[in-house]
Amino acid sequence: MPIYEYRCCQCGLEFERLRPMGRANETGPCPQCGSSEVKRCLSVFAAVAREGGATRAVAGSGGCSTCGSSNCSTCGKG
Secondary structure (H helix, E strand, O other), X not given: OOEEEEEEOOOOOEEEEEOOHHHOOOOOOOOOOOOOOEEEEXXXXXXXXXXXXXXXXXXXXXXEOOOXXXXXXXXXXX
């Protein structure tokens, strides 16, 4: 089961929740202030890449799940 990141639009808290993929957009209330104005954010991830016999770590970058921006005015991520 994947871990998803969320951000509260009221207090700005970023938090994680373990959710089945089919329920990723069911954010639930903010654990800090209880607000239901919560947006899902994209997580930073890492993967192992093999290239020419060499192994290296590849990191991805996070951003807003709505527009993909790293500095989104919708949820303030970034």
